[in-house]
Structure formats: C-alpha cells, structure tokens
Amino acid sequence: MATQHSRSAARIMMAPAVFLLLGWMLVPLTMTLYFSFKKYLPLRGDSLERGLDWVGFDNYIRFLSSSSFWPSVQATLVIVGGVLIITVVLGVLLAILLDQPFWGQGVVRILVIAPFFVMPTVTALVWKNMFMDPVNGMFAHLWRFFGAEPVSWLSDASVESIIMIVSWQWLPFATLILLTAIQSLDSEQIEAAEMDGASVLSRFYHIVLPHLSRAITIVVLIQTIFLLSIFAEIFVTTGGSFGTRTLTYLIFQRVIDSQNIGLGSAGGVYAIILANIVAIFLMRIVGKNLDK
Amino acid sequence: MARAVTTRRKVITTGAAWAVGLLIFFPIYWTILTSFKTEAQAIANPPLFFSFDWTLENYGVVQERSDYMRFLWNSIFIAGGSTLLGIIIAVPAAWSMAFVPSKRTKDILLWMLSTKMLPAVGVLYPISLLFVKYNLLDTHGGLIVVLMLINLPIIVWMLYTYFREIPGEILEAARMDGAGLKEEILYVLTPMAIPGIASTVLLNVILAWNEAFWTLNLTAAKAAPLTAFIASYSSPEGLFYAKLSAASTMAIAPILILGWFSQKQLVRGLTFGAVK
Amino acid sequence: MGQITLQQVTKSFGDVDVIQPLDLTIEDGEFAVFVGPSGCGKSTLLRLIAGLEDITSGTIKIDGNDATDIPPAKRGLAMVFQSYALYPHMSVRKNIAFPMRMAKVPADEQERRIESAAKALNLTDYLDRRPGQLSGGQRQRVAIGRAIVREPSAFLFDEPLSNLDAALRVGMRMEISELHKKLETTMIYVTHDQVEAMTMADKIVVLRLGNIEQVGSPLELYQRPRNTFVAGFIGSPKMNQIQGAEADKHNAHTIGIRPEHIDLSETDGTWKGTVGVSEHLGSDTFFHVQCDFAAEPITVRATGERALSYGSDVYLTPRAEHLHRFDAQGLRIE
Numbered sequence: 001m002a003t004q005h006s007r008s009a010a011r012i013m014m015a016p017a018v019f020l021l022l023g024w025m026l027v028p029l030t031m032t033l034y035f036s037f038k039k040y041l042p043l044r045g046d047s048l049e050r051g052l053d054w055v056g057f058d059n060y061i062r063f064l065s066s067s068s069f070w071p072s073v074q075a076t077l078v079i080v081g082g083v084l085i086i087t088v089v090l091g092v093l094l095a096i097l098l099d100q101p102f103w104g105q106g107v108v109r110i111l112v113i114a115p116f117f118v119m120p121t122v123t124a125l126v127w128k129n130m131f132m133d134p135v136n137g138m139f140a141h142l143w144r145f146f147g148a149e150p151v152s153w154l155s156d157a158s159v160e161s162i163i164m165i166v167s168w169q170w171l172p173f174a175t176l177i178l179l180t181a182i183q184s185l186d187s188e189q190i191e192a193a194e195m196d197g198a199s200v201l202s203r204f205y206h207i208v209l210p211h212l213s214r215a216i217t218i219v220v221l222i223q224t225i226f227l228l229s230i231f232a233e234i235f236v237t238t239g240g241s242f243g244t245r246t247l248t249y250l251i252f253q254r255v256i257d258s259q260n261i262g263l264g265s266a267g268g269v270y271a272i273i274l275a276n277i278v279a280i281f282l283m284r285i286v287g288k289n290l291d292k
Numbered sequence: 293m294a295r296a297v298t299t300r301r302k303v304i305t306t307g308a309a310w311a312v313g314l315l316i317f318f319p320i321y322w323t324i325l326t327s328f329k330t331e332a333q334a335i336a337n338p339p340l341f342f343s344f345d346w347t348l349e350n351y352g353v354v355q356e357r358s359d360y361m362r363f364l365w366n367s368i369f370i371a372g373g374s375t376l377l378g379i380i381i382a383v384p385a386a387w388s389m390a391f392v393p394s395k396r397t398k399d400i401l402l403w404m405l406s407t408k409m410l411p412a413v414g415v416l417y418p419i420s421l422l423f424v425k426y427n428l429l430d431t432h433g434g435l436i437v438v439l440m441l442i443n444l445p446i447i448v449w450m451l452y453t454y455f456r457e458i459p460g461e462i463l464e465a466a467r468m469d470g471a472g473l474k475e476e477i478l479y480v481l482t483p484m485a486i487p488g489i490a491s492t493v494l495l496n497v498i499l500a501w502n503e504a505f506w507t508l509n510l511t512a513a514k515a516a517p518l519t520a521f522i523a524s525y526s527s528p529e530g531l532f533y534a535k536l537s538a539a540s541t542m543a544i545a546p547i548l549i550l551g552w553f554s555q556k557q558l559v560r561g562l563t564f565g566a567v568k
Numbered sequence: 569m570g571q572i573t574l575q576q577v578t579k580s581f582g583d584v585d586v587i588q589p590l591d592l593t594i595e596d597g598e599f600a601v602f603v604g605p606s607g608c609g610k611s612t613l614l615r616l617i618a619g620l621e622d623i624t625s626g627t628i629k630i631d632g633n634d635a636t637d638i639p640p641a642k643r644g645l646a647m648v649f650q651s652y653a654l655y656p657h658m659s660v661r662k663n664i665a666f667p668m669r670m671a672k673v674p675a676d677e678q679e680r681r682i683e684s685a686a687k688a689l690n691l692t693d694y695l696d697r698r699p700g701q702l703s704g705g706q707r708q709r710v711a712i713g714r715a716i717v718r719e720p721s722a723f724l725f726d727e728p729l730s731n732l733d734a735a736l737r738v739g740m741r742m743e744i745s746e747l748h749k750k751l752e753t754t755m756i757y758v759t760h761d762q763v764e765a766m767t768m769a770d771k772i773v774v775l776r777l778g779n780i781e782q783v784g785s786p787l788e789l790y791q792r793p794r795n796t797f798v799a800g801f802i803g804s805p806k807m808n809q810i811q812g813a814e815a816d817k818h819n820a821h822t823i824g825i826r827p828e829h830i831d832l833s834e835t836d837g838t839w840k841g842t843v844g845v846s847e848h849l850g851s852d853t854f855f856h857v858q859c860d861f862a863a864e865p866i867t868v869r870a871t872g873e874r875a876l877s878y879g880s881d882v883y884l885t886p887r888a889e890h891l892h893r894f895d896a897q898g899l900r901i902e
Contacts, residue, residue, distance in 0.1 A: 009473055010388030017385035017448055018400065024441045025407050028415035028422075035417065094312065102306035110552050111313035114320055117551030119502040121522040122540045126323050128526075130533055136335040138322070171316070173562070180559050218563055229411045232504035232519070236526040251413045256509075261417055268414030279409035283402050290398050464620050465653035469714070470641040470670035479666075483657040 029272070035265035036060065043259045052262075059266035063254075066263075072250040075159065075243055080227045082163040083170060084220055090167075091174030091219065092212065098175070099182045116172035120232035127165045128154055128237045158242035165233055170226075174219045181215030182208065214285075221282040228275055247271060320548070327351070327537035334533035350538035358521065360542060367517035367543075369432055370507070371500035374439035375493055378447040381440075383489070386451035387477065391463060401452065408445040412505045423510060430512040438510065439500045446499070447492055450561045454488025455481075494550060495557040501547050518543040569631065570721035570754030571596045572617060577626035579612055579778075586612050587778040589626065594722075594756060594771070596631075599748050602758045603765040604775035604801070610758045611726055613775070617756065618724050619643050630721060641670070646715035647724040650731065652707045654699040660710050661695040667718045678717075685713040688747075705736050712747070722754035729764065741768060762802055766790070774798050796898040799824050805854060807892070808866045814839075820893035820901055827854065827869040829890035834876070837883025841866065843876045857882055 036059050038052035046052060063069060098109060115123070131138045132153035140150035153161040185208065193203050229248050234240055240249045251271055255264035314321075325341070326334050333344045354360050389397045419438070420429070428434030458481065466480045482489075507519045522543055525536050572594045579587040587609050594600045602610040615621045617628060619640030627636050635643050646667070655663050661682060668678045686692045689709040699707055708728060715723055725744070729737045745768050748755050759765055765772050766786045774781040774789065774797075782794040786802075793799035799807045807824045815823045831837065832855070841859035853874045856865035868884060876882060893901040 007392055007394075010392035010394075013384030013388040014400070016381045017404070017444060020381065020441060021404055021407050021444060025410065028418035029410075031418035031421070032415055097305070097309055097312065100305045100309070102302055102309050104306065104310065108309045108313035109555070111317035113551065113555055114317055114548060116558075117498060117502070117547045118320065118544045119519050119522065119547070120504040121508075121519050122323075122544050125522060125525055125536060126319055126540060129536060130322060130326065131319065136533065138339060141339055168316070168319070173558070176555060176559060177563055222563065225409050229413060229505070231413070232508060232523070235508065236523050248411065248413045252416065255413075255417050264417060268411070268416070271411040272414040275409050275411045275414075276406075279406050282409075283406055286405065287398065287402055290401065459651060459653065461649045461651050461653040462655060464640075465647070465649060465714075466655075466666070467620065467640045468618060468645070468647045469667035469718070471666075472641065475670060480655060484655075 032265045032268050032272075035261050036269050038262050040261040040265075041259060042261065055262065059262045060269075063263055063266045063270065068245065068250055071243065072245050072247045076228065076246040076248070078159055079162055079166070079230075079244070079246060080224060082159075083166045083227055084223060086163070086167040087171050087174040087223065088216055088219060090171055091178045092216070094171070094175045095178035095182050096208075098179050112175055113172045115168050116170070116176075118169070120169065120230075121236055123169050124165055124233040124236045127161075127168070132161055154237055155242060158238050158244045162233060162238065162244050165237070166227065166230060169233075170223060174223065177219050178212060178215055181212055185211050218282075218285065221278060221285070224278050225275060225282065228271070228278070247274075320544075323537045324541050325537075326534055327541045329534050329537075331532070331534045334537070350534045351542070354535055354539045354542070358524075358539075360521070360539065363516060363518050363521040364542070366432065366511075366515055367501055367519075370435050370439060370515070370517050371497045373432065373436040374443065374500050375447075375496040377436060377440045378444050378496060379451075379489065379493065382444060382447040382451050382492075386448050386455050387481065389448075390452050390455035390458075391460065401449065404445040404448055406445075408442065412442075416509060419506075420510065429510060430514050430516070432515045435507065435510055435515055435517075438506050439503055442503070442506070443496050443499055446561050447496055450492040450495065450557070451485075451488065453560060454485060454492070457488070458484050491554070491557040492561070494554045495561045498547055498550055498554060569596050571631050572722060572754065572756070573629040573632075574613075574617070575627045575629070577613075577616065577628065578624045579609075579616060579621065580624045585778060587616070587624075590778075590780055592773065592780065592783065594754060597752050597754055599745075599755045599757065599768060599770045600773060601765040601769035601771070602756065602773050602775060603760065603762055604781075606760065607777070608775040609778040610760075610775050614647075614724050614726055614756060614758045618645055618647050644718075644721045645724055646718045646720035646722075647726065648708075648711045648715050648728045650727040652699075652711040652728075652731075654707055654710055654714075656699050659696050659698055660691060660702070660713075663699065663710055664713045664717055667714060671718070681717040681719075682713075685716045688716070688750075689713050704732050705740065708732065708740060709743075712744075716747075716751070720753070722756060725755065725757040727758055727760065729759070729761075737764075744768065763804060766802065772802075774801060792900065793824075793892065794900050796822055796824070796894050799892060799894070805867050805869075808862075808864075809894075810862050810866070812861055814861045815893075818891065818893055821896040822894040822898070824892035824894065825886040825890060827867040829887045830866070830868045831885040831887065832868055832870050832874070833883045833885065834881070835883065837885040839866075839884040839886075841882055841884060843878060843880050843882050846876065846878070848873065855882070857884060859884070 037054060037056060039055045039058070040046050040052050094112065098105070098112065102108075129137065134140050134150045134152040137150075137153075139153065143150040151157060189207055190203055193207055198206065230246070231248060231252065234244055234246065234249050238244045240253060245253070247267070248271060251264055251267035254260050254267055327350055328346045328348070329340065329344050330347060330349070333340055389401060423429045423434055428437075462484070463476055463480060466476045471479065501517075502519070504519045507517050508523055511517070511520055522539060525532065525539065574590060574592045576589045576591060577587060578585065578589050590613075602613060604610050612621065616623055619635070619638065623636055627634055629635060630643060630645075655666065658666065664682050664685060665678050668681065673681075682695070683692075686695055689712060691706070691709055691713060694702060694706060694710075699710065702710065711728070728744075729740055732740060741764060744757075757764075757768060769786055771783060772786055772789055773783050776797055782789060782798045789798060789802045793802060796809060800809060803826055805827050807826045808830075809822050809824045811822050815821055839859050839861075841857040844856040844858050844865050846856070847854040850873065851871075853870045853872070855868045855870065855876060857868055858865050866884065895901050
C-alpha cells in the first residue's frame with residue numbers, strides 16, 4: 001500500500017509527535033539523573049549558578065537507608081496490593097453480575113461506572129468529610145445507629161481509608177474492562193460445555209476464568225502503573241501521615257517539602273525504574289496484540 | 293444468551309444489580325443531594341434523605357467567595373486546549389502509522405505508550421525548574437503543553453486504532469480517483485474518521501479535566517483548574533459540607549455527563565487494545 | 569490509447585520476490601485477464617500497473633510513455649476494487665462525481681457523465697442513496713460507474729465479482745463484457761476463477777509464483793497449454809494427467825486428456841476401470857473412474873444423464889487428437 005511518495009510524507013507527519021515525546025522523556029529524565037548525582041539543597045544555599053557538588057551514588061544509598069524508605073515501600077505495597085485485590089475480585093463478581101440479563105442494565109452500568117469520572121480531589125474530600133469524618137460523616141452516623149463508637153478513619157485506619165477511597169475510584173475501571181472481556185467470550189463455547197454436561201461452577205472455572213485471565217492481567221498491570229503514582233488522594237486527606245506515605249509521596253516530600261533535590265531525584269529514578277519494570281510486561285502483551 | 297431466563301432469576305438479578313449499583317453510586321448521589329441543603333442540615337444526624345429545605349444558596353456562596361467561574365474556565369480551557377493541541381499533532385502521526393506502516397511502526401507506538409508510564413513525581417523537579425525558568429508557572433499555556441504531552445500517547449494510540457479500522461482500499465480508491473494527499477485526508481479520511489476523532493476528544497477531555505498531579509503542582513491562582521480549587525477545601529474552617537458538595541457537584545457534573553457517553557472509548561483508550 | 573507494456577518488471581517485499589522479471593504487452597482495447605492460484609502475484613501485478621505499489625525494477629509504459637514513477641492519480645487509469653471501496657459518507661452521485669471533482673471537470677460536464685453512466689448501469693433511481701443502503705450488485709455498479717466517468721485509458725478490475733453470490737456473478741460477468749464491447753477501452757481483469765477468465769477474456773495471462781506461465785487467447789490455452797500447470801488450471805473439471813507406463817506408451821513423461829475428450833463404454837475401450845463417485849448435473853454426468861495404472865481417479869464426462877453403478881466395470885477411450893504430451897519438466901511436447 002505504500003509507495004515512495006507516501007513513505008516520505010509519513011515520516012514528516014510522524015516527526016512532531018515523536019520529537020515532542022522524545023523531548024518530554026529525555027529532557028526531564030536527564031535532569032533528574034543529573035540532580036541525583038549531586039548535592040542540591042536550594043534552601044540551604046546551594047545554587048545552580050555556583051555549581052553543585054558531585055556526590056556519586058550517595059543520594060541513592062541515603063534514599064534506601066533512610067528510615068522512611070522501607071515504611072514507604074510497605075505503604076506502597078499494602079495500598080497498591082489492597083486496591084488491586086479489591087478491584088479485581090469485586091470487579092470480576094460485578095462483571096459477571098452485570099453480564100446477566102436484568103431490567104435496567106443501562107442505568108445500572110452508568111451507576112457503577114460513575115466513580116471513575118469523578119476527579120480524585122473531589123473523591124478524596126467527599127470521602128474524608130462526608131463519610132469518614134468521625135463526628136459528622138455517614139459512617140459515624142451508621143456506627144452510632146448500631147450502638148458502636150464511630151471510627152476515626154483517617155487518623156486511626158489511614159491506610160484502610162486510602163485503600164477504600166482509591167478502590168471506589170478504580171472499581172469501575174476494572175469492572176468495565178472485565179465486563180467487556182466477558183462479553184467478548186463466545187457464547188458458543190459455554191453452550192458447547194453445557195452440552196458436554198459441565199455445571200455452572202465448572203463452566204466458570206474452566207472457560208470463563210481462563211478467558212478472563214488475560215483481561216485480569218491487563219487490569220492488574222495498568223492499574224499498578226497508575227496506582228504506583230497516586231497522589232491527590234493522599235495529598236488532600238492524610239498528607240502522607242499515619243503510614244500512608246507511599247514511595248511516590250515520599251519522593252514528592254523530599255522534593256517539595258524538604259527541598260532535598262538530589263535525594264528526591266535519586267528517589268525519582270527508583271520510581272522510574274520500578275514503573276518501567278511493570279511497563280515492560282504490559283508492553284509485551286500490547287505488542288503481541290498489535291501483531292494481530 | 294438466546295434462552296429465556298426464568299423471571300424469578302431475573303428478579304433476583306435485578307435486585308442484586310440495582311442494590312450494588314446504588315451502593316456504588318451513593319457517594320455521588322449524597323454529594324449532589326447535600327449541595328442543596330443548608331450547612332446545619334448537611335451534618336444533621338440522623339442524615340436527611342428527603343425532608344429538608346432545598347436551597348441554592350451554596351452554589352451562590354461558592355461562586356461569590358471563590359470565583360468558581362474562573363476555575364471552571366481554567367478547567368475548560370486547559371482540558372480543551374491540551375486535547376485540541378494533541379489532536380493536531382496526533383492526527384498526522386496516527387495517519388502515517390496506520391496507513392504507511394514500516395517495520396518500526398509497532399516499536400514507535402509501543403515506545404510512545406511507554407512514555408505515559410513515566411511516574412510524574414520522578415520528573416517533578418526538572419519540570420518545575422523549567423517552568424520557573426521560562427515563566428510558565430501558573431500559566432494556561434504551560435499546563436496545556438504538559439497535559440498535552442502526558443495524553444499524547446493515548447490520543448495517538450486511539451486515533452491509530454480508529455484509522456486502522458478504515459478500509460485501506462477506500463483511500464487507495466481516492467488515490468486512483470486522482471486525489472492528492474491533501475484531498476485524500478480532507479475529503480475521504482477525515483469524514484470517515486470523525487466518529488473516531490470525536491471519541492478520542494471525549495476521552496481526553498475527561499482525562500485532562502481530572503488530572504490531579506501537574507494541575508496541583510504547577511498552578512497557583514491564575515491558571516488553577518477545578519482540581520486545585522477543590523483541593524483548597526482540604527483545610528477549611530467552620531461548617532462547609534454543603535458548600536463542598538456544591539463545589540464538588542459543579543466540578544464533576546460536566547465530566548459525569550460526558551463520561552456516561554464514553555465507556556467504549558475508555559476501554560479502547562486505556563487498555564491499549566489488549567482487551568477487545 | 570490504452571496500450572500497456574511491462575518490461576522486466578520485478579517486485580520484492582523485503583527479501584521476498586513476489587514478481588519475477590516479467591514482460592507483458594496488453595494492446596489497446598484488449599480485455600486481458602490475469603488468472604492464477606492464490607499468491608501467484610496477479611493482484612500485485614495489477615497494483616503495480618495502477619501505481620499503488622512501487623516497482624522494484626523494470627519499467628511500465630502506458631501508450632509508449634514511461635509511467636514507472638508517475639503516481640496513481642496521474643496515470644489515467646481507473647480501478648474497481650474487490651470490496652468496491654465506495655466512500656461511505658457520500659451519496660452515489662457524489663461517489664461517481666468524486667474523480668471528476670478531483671480532475672476539476674466543469675459541473676455541467678460532470679452532470680452529463682453521471683447521468684449517462686447511471687443510465688448505462690441502471691443506477692438512476694439510486695443516485696441519492698448512500699452505499700450502505702445498496703445491495704452488493706448495486707454497489708458493484710456504482711464502483712464501475714465511478715471508474716467509467718474518469719474516461720480512463722484502461723480499466724483495472726481486482727476480483728470484482730468475488731463478493732457476489734453465484735447467480736449475481738453470472739449476470740455481472742455478462743454486463744462487464746457488454747460494457748467492454750460498448751466502450752472499447754482496455755480492461756485488465758484479475759480473478760482466481762478460470763471460468764470468468766475463459767468467458768470474458770481476449771487474452772489470458774496465467775501466473776504462478778510471480779511468473780507468467782502462458783499468455784494467449786482462451787482457446788489457445790485450452791487447446792495447447794504450454795505446461796502441466798496451465799493444462800491443469802484451465803478447464804473445469806481439471807484435465808486428467810497420467811504418468812508412468814501409460815505415458816511411456818506415448819513417449820512422454822506425462823499425458824493429459826480432458827474429461828470431455830474421453831469416450832465411455834460399458835463393453836470395450838482402451839482403458840479398463842471401476843466406477844467410483846459419480847456427479848449428476850442433469851446436463852452432464854461426471855464419473856470418477858479408478859484405473860490400475862493411475863494413482864488418481866480419472867474424471868470422465870458423459871453428456872446428458874447416464875447411470876452407471878458404483879463399483880461397476882467401465883471402459884475408457886481417450887480421443888487421440890486431444891491427447892496432450894508433456895516432458896519430465898512439465899513442458900508441452902508437440
């Protein structure tokens with residue numbers, strides 16, 4: 001389909017996008033890399049004009065050995081892991097439910113999808129104030145209704161609160177993807193299994209689940225990438241305290257609050273490497289699909 | 293499923309599905325409802341579901357006190373602007389990748405997608421530095437460029453998939469009919485691609501509107517969009533639930549409406565074709 | 569006006585040579601059919617002539633002028649695609665008008681040509697409909713109409729009838745042939761269906777794996793196939809090809825005899841065999857006869873209805889004047 005004429009035109013037409021993204025990727029990355037090897041605390045008098053001291057891998061080591069590092073890793077694992085488990089398990093169940101025939105399917109779908117389109121700051125604040133507030137929140141009212149003491153969610157169960165908030169935000173995404181995957185399952189396969197005498201559970205286990213495993217993998221990979229960098233929800237609720245300081249938030253604080261740019265940049269490089277590892281797996285699956 | 297489902301089963305399923313749906317939707321519903329209450333009624337216990345005096349005063353107060361309209365305009369401008377800019381850059385790129393693919397097309401596409409995986413926090417400082425240096429902090433232009441860059445991979449990807457669905461033979465027919473490149477794109481490709489372009493615009497306006505990292509860190513007062521505006525309610529004084537609800541409702545209403553139309557686009561745009 | 573010459577044309581996609589060095593001339597006004605099995609390169613060849621693909625080496629001349637580097641729009645050719653490739657967002661009228669719009673033909677001339685093409689193709693009632701509202705056959709005609717109004721030096725057809733059902737195909741075949749007689753323009757037609765080739769062509773080009781196996785009129789290819797491939801490709805059902813002792817008797821590696829050139833007798837004949845599966849079409853009956861000397865059953869045609877039971881003995885006599893002989897390389901021996 002291509003000829004010389006169209007080939008050269010194509011190259012020109014791709015150029016702006018390629019160059020912009022190349023710049024977007026390389027320029028800040030090299031700067032971060034640069035800063036990670038330097039000692040740079042602008043609040044303490046370091047300035048770019050006067051030149052910065054080279055400290056080698058010092059920042060990298062200090063970031064890892066800092067007392068906040070492992071807690072942040074733990075916070076990240078717990079939060080990301082928690083959200084993944086909740087969204088995938090509930091997502092599969094919801095997807096199966098929504099795939100059944102019932103009245104008002106369109107409306108229920110809209111109801112279930114809605115949370116994904118709410119901006120994270122609204123999500124976080126609505127949950128923080130109107131549901132989790134120990135005095136005036138809905139949960140407080142509910143707890144009192146059953147005669148129990150209301151829970152001070154964001155201070156006493158911070159990690160659980162964050163997990164709850166973020167799960168609510170991302171459950172629609174998982175559900176939508178898994179629902180799409182379920183609906184793409186050829187009904188003839190299930191009917192053939194039925195003819196062969198398979199029970200409902202057996203059909204689910206041997207046909208639906210394997211078919212979904214691809215979609216589940218995609219959901220897990222994509223959500224992991226986005227969840228690793230959740231920010232706004234933590235920013236407007238706990239501010240990283242009570243054990244909710246994820247790796248991303250830790251780096252953010254190093255850069256913005258403590259203004260230790262060198263340290264923060266080293267942390268940033270760790271975050272980039274981590275995200276890229278997940279991305280490699282995801283891109284391999286996407287790449288295989290592109291070949292089709 | 294062509295077989296008739298028993299009515300009993302359908303009733304149970306309907307009940308379960310609606311229960312779950314309403315439960316999930318409840319926070320949004322509650323927010324919208326509370327926006328019409330007075331502050332006192334907003335924190336009433338037991339919570340008031342129906343019997344309260346509906347009032348619009350909160351909307352008025354939010355607009356007066358914090359100039360909601362400015363933030364709304366910023367959101368519209370930034371989301372719209374970055375999407376428009378992205379489309380202009382992405383359409384030619386997607387065209388060439390879809391219709392004149394080379395051996396490296398797939399790799400370039402995958403690479404573009406991978407730039408979206410870059411954790412923002414890792415490049416926060418360099419970007420802020422550049423923004424300060426070039427006077428881009430708290431400007432619409434700066435934010436439009438950044439949001440365009442983070443969404444460009446998705447725009448290119450979505451347009452690519454939509455373009456690939458256009459039968460190549462139709463474009464060849466246009467070529468045989470004497471159309472040059474310009475005519476081919478203008479009279480044949482674009483009209484056929486309009487649904488796909490519209491879908492891409494839809495999803496990207498939503499993504500840009502809800503973006504809550506760069507919009508929080510690169511803006512202050514002048515260019516701050518609704519995401520930042522709402523964030524300012526995180527440390528308020530006095531009773532404020534009703535006002536928060538009003539501000540929130542106004543912030544999310546446009547996107548909720550748009551979002552209801554864009555479920556398919558969501559799947560296509562954010563799963564990179566790995567789920568059909 | 570529409571003479572097309574290919575000189576030493578080759579085409580490779582990367583390392584794969586799809587078209588071997590090839591020479592071909594199609595005379596002005598000829599109806600030439602490119603035919604061959606899947607992957608033989610016939611569509612590729614058509615697209616090279618159209619300009620939709622670049623030639624790797626060689627030249628293409630249209631009316632004596634070198635057209636190798638000229639883009640498709642400027643070659644003065646028109647193409648009808650297998651999937652019709654109509655513009656879905658334009659009405660039939662606009663579809664047909666499009667090429668004229670590109671060529672900046674004045675509006676009243678456009679009108680005139682559209683009316684005339686619509687009349688010739690029975691499309692006058694459909695001019696304001698969209699392709700999505702038309703049947704396959706109607707879409708086919710719109711595609712042809714769009715090609716006609718360009719008044720090209722040659723028409724290129726890329727398997728235009730493959731997407732139509734059998735009955736429609738026969739009708740459209742005749743319409744295209746009549747169109748050719750009326751317009752007297754060169755037509756190059758690609759198909760995998762040798763029946764279309766035989767019934768429509770002035771000249772058939774048989775292709776295999778990027779090579780031209782034979783060029784000639786339908787009758788030439790039928791009566792004097794140059795090699796076993798052409799012999800087996802042209803003619804339906806396929807020519808029987810027999811090797812071994814029987815072939816040796818005729819001083820050949822392979823002998824060929826068409827099913828319609830074998831006489832059938834229940835009493836005597838040259839070859840003895842057992843009746844296998846028989847196909848009754850009403851107008852003809854085809855028997856598949858198993859003979860000792862041949863590995864494959866021999867197909868024999870009998871006119872009218874003839875009943876022979878499965879497993880019964882039968883005698884076959886090939887008509888000597890229709891016996892073809894081929895050597896060890898598969899080439900025809902005169």
